[in-house]
Amino acid sequence: xxxxxxxxxxxxxxxxxxxxxxxxxxxxxxxxxxxxxxxxxxxxxxxxxxxxxxxxxxxxxxxxxxxxxxxxxxxxxxxxxxxxxxxxxxxxxxxxxxxxxxxxxxxxxxxxxxxxxxxxxxxxxxxxxxxxxxxxxxxxxxxxxxxxxxxxxxxxxxxxxxxxxxxxxxxxxxxxxxxxxxxxxxxxxxxxxxxxxxxxxxxxxxxxxxxxxxxxxxxxxxxxxxxxxxxxxxxxxxxxxxxxxxxxxxxxxxxxxxxxxxxxxxxxxxxxxxxxxxxxxxxxxxxxxxxxxxxxxxxxxxxxxxxxxxxxxxxxxxxxxxxxxxxxxxxxxxxxxxxxxxxxxxxxxxxxxxxxxxxxxxxxxxxxxxxxxxxxxxxxxxxxxxxxxxxxxxxxxxxxxxxxxxxxxxxxxxxxxxxxxxxxxxxxxxxxxxxxxxxxx
Ligand code: PMP
Numbered sequence: 393x394x395x396x397x398x399x400x401x402x403x404x405x406x407x408x409x410x411x412x413x414x415x416x417x418x419x420x421x422x423x424x425x426x427x428x429x430x431x432x433x434x435x436x437x438x439x440x441x442x443x444x445x446x447x448x449x450x451x452x453x454x455x456x457x458x459x460x461x462x463x464x465x466x467x468x469x470x471x472x473x474x475x476x477x478x479x480x481x482x483x484x485x486x487x488x489x490x491x492x493x494x495x496x497x498x499x500x501x502x503x504x505x506x507x508x509x510x511x512x513x514x515x516x517x518x519x520x521x522x523x524x525x526x527x528x529x530x531x532x533x534x535x536x537x538x539x540x541x542x543x544x545x546x547x548x549x550x551x552x553x554x555x556x557x558x559x560x561x562x563x564x565x566x567x568x569x570x571x572x573x574x575x576x577x578x579x580x581x582x583x584x585x586x587x588x589x590x591x592x593x594x595x596x597x598x599x600x601x602x603x604x605x606x607x608x609x610x611x612x613x614x615x616x617x618x619x620x621x622x623x624x625x626x627x628x629x630x631x632x633x634x635x636x637x638x639x640x641x642x643x644x645x646x647x648x649x650x651x652x653x654x655x656x657x658x659x660x661x662x663x664x665x666x667x668x669x670x671x672x673x674x675x676x677x678x679x680x681x682x683x684x685x686x687x688x689x690x691x692x693x694x695x696x697x698x699x700x701x702x703x704x705x706x707x708x709x710x711x712x713x714x715x716x717x718x719x720x721x722x723x724x725x726x727x728x729x730x731x732x733x734x735x736x737x738x739x740x741x742x743x744x745x746x747x748x749x750x751x752x753x754x755x756x757x758x759x760x761x762x763x764x765x766x767x768x769x770x771x772x773x774x775x776x777x778x779x780x781x782x783x784x785x786x787x788x789x790x791x792x793x794x795x796x797x798x799x800x801x802x803x804x805x806x807x808x809x810x811x812x813x814x815x816x817x818x819x820x821x822x823x824x825x826x827x828x829x830x831x832x833x
Contacts, residue, residue: 426787438808477644489670501692521553597630599641751811780825
């Protein structure tokens with residue numbers, strides 16, 4: 393009997409034995425194309441020796457030094473590199489162990505910033521429906537995914553959720569994409585005014601929504617308007633790029649495509665590329681200065697902050713992304729993957745939308761293409777698709793509809809940046825066979 397507490401207690405997963413580029417191999421020798429990079433993690437594939445050598449060298453040099461006593465060279469170098477390429481105004485990097493720690497840290501930093509600034513009345517966070525920001529209590533409270541929140545609702549913080557920017561589902565008939573984006577952004581101003589204009593500390597959103605919606609970018613103009621509203625009311629803009637950042641969309645930071653400047657930016661997943669658990673919260677010089685000029689201490693922290701081996705891995709990963717021309721490759725391969733998906737599934741009667749940016753793609757499954765009505769979540773189509781794809785040798789990330797009647801089941805694809813054009817059929821063919829079994833046309 394296994395003593396591991398697994399993710400699903402009713403399913404016995406195969407045992408992963410090794411990795412080979414874009415493939416994972418189980419102990420029976422079966423190969424799986426890693427079409428979702430785990431959960432948008434393994435951006436360099438599974439056998440990147442630059443990264444493994446960097447981690448080994450760091451382990452030999454120094455495994456751990458607690459941040460209440462020391463900084464370390466890989467942490468300093470990685471912070472320098474991230475800031476060098478970061479959006480305007482971002483000056484400091486706070487390293488954590490993953491995405492939830494990054495968003496949780498962001499919420500607490502926003503709060504402490506206003507306390508330090510003498511505005512303790514600012515305590516409200518506004519986030520969006522159908523979003524995911526992590527599983528710890530603060531991060532889960534910020535997330536607007538009904539299914540994930542349901543049983544924990546009595547424990548959650550009081551956080552407002554406005555509508556997401558979700559063109560496929562929420563844009564009205566005859567409305568332009570731009571007008572829709574302005575209407576969606578207006579909800580932020582309305583909510584700030586409802587809560588009291590000097591009581592809101594921050595707005596949190598994913599530039600390209602991942603797990604809950606399937607690679608949904610905002611429409612043009614949305615984030616420009618969001619930034620204007622934040623500036624008007626002195627509200628901080630927190631962008632959660634845990635899933636869509638670190639090159640996934642063809643930009644090191646996903647918000648570059650939206651031309652928006654965050655005050656706080658969260659990254660994880662692709663930063664360690666699976667070689668080490670690491671995340672980071674980046675913040676503006678202004679926020680840092682408020683802490684520096686105030687108590688001089690961010691009242692937060694975890695034992696493994698800025699772990700030397702994790703930051704050494706992150707440094708090797710970011711150097712690889714930038715140094716090997718992977719951002720251009722992601723853009724190019726992303727367009728080819730999109731074209732292949734549209735060619736294969738574009739006319740499928742139950743595929744409503746195929747979208748995304750770079751190698752971050754979503755396929756939305758609908759019962760009816762005309763009305764965009766989703767299938768009944770009770771059918772569990774996403775789970776069945778995931779299982780069928782896996783049996784066919786493709787690891788991908790189908791997610792269930794969110795039970796608010798708006799989002800249907802979708803499949804999220806986030807393959808490694810190193811995938812080749814010749815490997816596109818390793819995604820399309822298993823997916824085609826799985827779709828034929830679960831959602832026949
Ligand atoms: N934010 C976003 C946008 C995510 O997609 C995730 C993970 N799926 C998280 C936060 C939480 O990250 P982690 O699982 O590393 O805690």
